[in-house]
Amino acid sequence: MAARLRGTLNLAADKSIAHRALLFSAMGSGTAEVEIREPGADVLSMAAAMEQLGAATRLEERDGALRFRITGGATATHAALPGDAPATLDCGNSGTMMRLLMGAATTRAGATTLIGDESLSARPMERVAGPLRASGAELSTTEGHAPVTISPTAIAACQHNLPVSSAQIVGALTLAALPASGTTTITTPGPTRDHTERMLAWLGVDIRREGNTTTLTGPANWQNKDIAVPADPSGAAFWLVAGAIHPDAEIVMPNVGLNPTRIGVIRILERMGAKVESVATGSRGPEPAGDLVIHSGQRLNAIHLEADDVADVIDELPILAIAMAAAEGTSTVRGAHELRVKESDRIDLMVRGLAQLGYDVVEHEDGWDITGRPVDLGAADPHAPTIRTEGDHRIAMAFAIANLSGVGACEVDDPDCAAVSYPSFFEHLASLT
Ligand code: S3P
Numbered sequence: 001m002a003a004r005l006r007g008t009l010n011l012a013a014d015k016s017i018a019h020r021a022l023l024f025s026a027m028g029s030g031t032a033e034v035e036i037r038e039p040g041a042d043v044l045s046m047a048a049a050m051e052q053l054g055a056a057t058r059l060e061e062r063d064g065a066l067r068f069r070i071t072g073g074a075t076a077t078h079a080a081l082p083g084d085a086p087a088t089l090d091c092g093n094s095g096t097m098m099r100l101l102m103g104a105a106t107t108r109a110g111a112t113t114l115i116g117d118e119s120l121s122a123r124p125m126e127r128v129a130g131p132l133r134a135s136g137a138e139l140s141t142t143e144g145h146a147p148v149t150i151s152p153t154a155i156a157a158c159q160h161n162l163p164v165s166s167a168q169i170v171g172a173l174t175l176a177a178l179p180a181s182g183t184t185t186i187t188t189p190g191p192t193r194d195h196t197e198r199m200l201a202w203l204g205v206d207i208r209r210e211g212n213t214t215t216l217t218g219p220a221n222w223q224n225k226d227i228a229v230p231a232d233p234s235g236a237a238f239w240l241v242a243g244a245i246h247p248d249a250e251i252v253m254p255n256v257g258l259n260p261t262r263i264g265v266i267r268i269l270e271r272m273g274a275k276v277e278s279v280a281t282g283s284r285g286p287e288p289a290g291d292l293v294i295h296s297g298q299r300l301n302a303i304h305l306e307a308d309d310v311a312d313v314i315d316e317l318p319i320l321a322i323a324m325a326a327a328e329g330t331s332t333v334r335g336a337h338e339l340r341v342k343e344s345d346r347i348d349l350m351v352r353g354l355a356q357l358g359y360d361v362v363e364h365e366d367g368w369d370i371t372g373r374p375v376d377l378g379a380a381d382p383h384a385p386t387i388r389t390e391g392d393h394r395i396a397m398a399f400a401i402a403n404l405s406g407v408g409a410c411e412v413d414d415p416d417c418a419a420v421s422y423p424s425f426f427e428h429l430a431s432l433t
Contacts, residue, residue, distance in 0.1 A: 001377050001406055002433035005242060005249035009431070010064065011231035012038040012422045014257045016195050017287055019096050020171070021227045022046045023104055024199055026055035027079040027178070028072035032224035035284075037065040037231065040393075040421040045092035049101070053083045053108075070224065073108075078179035078219040084109035091116040091146070093343060093391075093420050096168050098146060099128045103172030105150040106137045107179055114148045119343050119391060121146045128172045131160050135184075137176055157182035157218060164338075165190040165311055170214055174200070174207070178220045186214045191311045193261040195287070199227075202286035230257040230289035235422045237265040237316045238397050242432075243294030244274035245326035245375055246405040251432065253292045255281065264312025266292075268320060272300040272327060300327040302372060307335025314338060318398040321350045324370040325359050325407050333367035343420075344392035353399055356385040357408030375406030384409035393420035404429060 013036045021034045023046060036043060047068060050056035059067040073082025081104050091098040091114055098114050102125070105112035115121075126144045133139065135158045138151040157180040160173055165188040174196050177184040190212060197209040203222035208215055236256045243249040258280060266276050275297050283289035300323055305313075310333070313320060317339055324331035339346040351363040360371040384403075387410050389395040396412045403410050418425040 001380065001409065002404055003248065003377060005246050005251060005432040007432045008252040008254065009239060009428050010037065011235040011253055011256065012040055012424065013043070013229040014232040014234070015040060015043050015421050016096060016193060017257060018043040018229045019046050019100060020195055020199050021229055021285070022050050022056065022068065022070065023100055024203065025070035025224050026050045026053065026072055027074060027081055027104060027107065027175070028203060028222045028224040029074040030224045031069060031071045033059070033226045034068045034070055035065045035228040036068070037229070038423055039066055040423055041092055041419050042094035042097060042421060045090060045094055046097045049089040049097070052089065053081060053087060055082050065228070072224055074221050078221050080107040080179065081105060082108070086111045088113040088115060091120060093117050093120055095120060095123055098125070098148070099168035100171045100175060102128045102139065102148055102150060103132060103174065103176035106132070106153050106155055106176045109152055111152065112150045114146060116146045124341055127164055127166070128169050131162060131169065131173055132176055134158070134160070135173070135176065155180050157184045160186045162186065162188050164188070165192050165212070167192040167194070167196065171196040174214060174216055177216055178218055180218045182218065184216045184218065188212045190307065191261065193259065195259065198259070198286045226284065228284040230283050230287055231255050232421065233257050233262045233265070234315045236292055237319050238401050238425070240265060240269055240274070240276060240292070240294050241319045241323045242401045242405045243296060244269050244300060245323060245407065247296050247375070247377070249294065249296040251294050255283070255289050256292050258288045258290050261312055264309065265316040265320065268303060268305070268309065268313060269323065272303050272323060273298055274300060299374065302327045302329030302331040304331065305333045310336045315394060318346055318350050318394045319401060321354065321368065321370060322398050322402045322407050325354055325372050325402070326375050327372040330369055330371045332369045334364065335366055337366045342392070344390040344395060346392065346395065349388060349390060349392065349395045350398070353387040353395070356387060357402065357410060377406040381409035384411060386411045386413050389414045389417060391417045393417050393422065397422065397425055400426070400429060
């Protein structure tokens with residue numbers, strides 16, 4: 001609990017964009033530099049894998065950002081990951097890395113095995129492997145999970161109708177289809193973030209996402225270009241909620257990625273009554289970026305989120321649950337089944353944690369109901385509960401914000417797991433108080 005929150009935070013780079021910048025550069029032609037501010041453990045896993053394949057070299061840090069020089073493995077005709085020797089790549093905790101690589105690795109000349117930590121090894125991989133096999137890929141999962149082994153295969157251009165709206169699966173299928181001649185279409189039941197399509201189009205590939213369909217015409221090849229990855233809007237979301245619910249806050253965040261498929265959290269906080277200032281500044285790369293400022297305002301109102309709202313805030317729902325706990329009335333979330341198969345079962349952990357803080361909260365298979373109460377910045381509670389995170393970075397950061405901004409005094413059992421996406425989260429938290 002802090003009486004006042006003030007400061008300017010230079011956030012860690014967006015991991016969705018950083019993963020793609022590293023991986024796509026390793027598949028293109030020629031050499032370019034990728035600049036990533038304070039990469040978290042997930043992005044460092046991708047960087048290490050690209051170093052292992054001989055594509056990336058780590059350069060010195062400049063202005064707080066790590067730089068990588070990357071030379072792609074493209075053939076004369078199409079994009080490809082380099083290396084003809086078998087390789088085992090460790091994806092750590094990162095579902096995005098494993099799923100994108102399941103598609104990208106089909107373009108290597110050698111076999112690739114993907115492994116991950118305990119949490120990642122429990123996450124579903126057949127949702128990617130199945131559609132990849134349908135287009136001709138040869139790959140095997142371990143009873144639907146990692147380790148996954150991918151053989152080099154030529155994929156045919158084809159039409160996919162996916163049962164799940166997942167940018168990771170769309171990305172995997174797109175990368176596998178890059179060498180294929182002809183048109184590949186990938187349709188999802190709902191919206192997904194479009195970083196793959198934006199970055200490939202910016203590199204010159206004939207690709208677009210219109211509505212819920214991605215259309216790619218291959219074979220695709222490109223000349224690599226330098227990219228500076230903007231700050232993570234999912235990291236910004238923690239401070240947007242802290243500032244919106246704390247009675248005395250002003251927090252500035254420069255150069256945050258403002259891709260419309262990622263800033264649903266701003267739209268939802270505004271619907272709840274928060275005032276977020278956003279000034280577009282542009283960026284070195286395919287993505288829009290700008291500066292964000294949040295000031296405290298009136299108490300937030302409750303909100304009802306349905307499946308259509310959920311896609312743009314799938315990673316922000318844990319921290320939005322904290323905003324709901326501070327809002328006036330009962331907020332509801334439905335259509336968020338996917339939260340059960342993220343780094344943890346996020347519905348279960350958010351509902352349990354808020355119940356430990358004394359909130360009236362109801363669990364649903366696909367969401368929750370949370371009845372809010374006013375924040376209380378009173379004295380520290382010596383009996384504050386310890387919240388279970390199961391090593392999930394977003395759960396740890398969400399409850400750290402609950403403690404900071406008077407939603408409920410608590411500790412988290414594994415604060416270090418924040419480093420998966422946001423290594424300096426707790427330093428930033430301390431700097432605001
Ligand atoms: C991501 C897509 C989302 C998101 C994840 C990153 C990406 O997953 O939850 O943190 O970079 O493509 P799904 O696409 O599976 O919903």
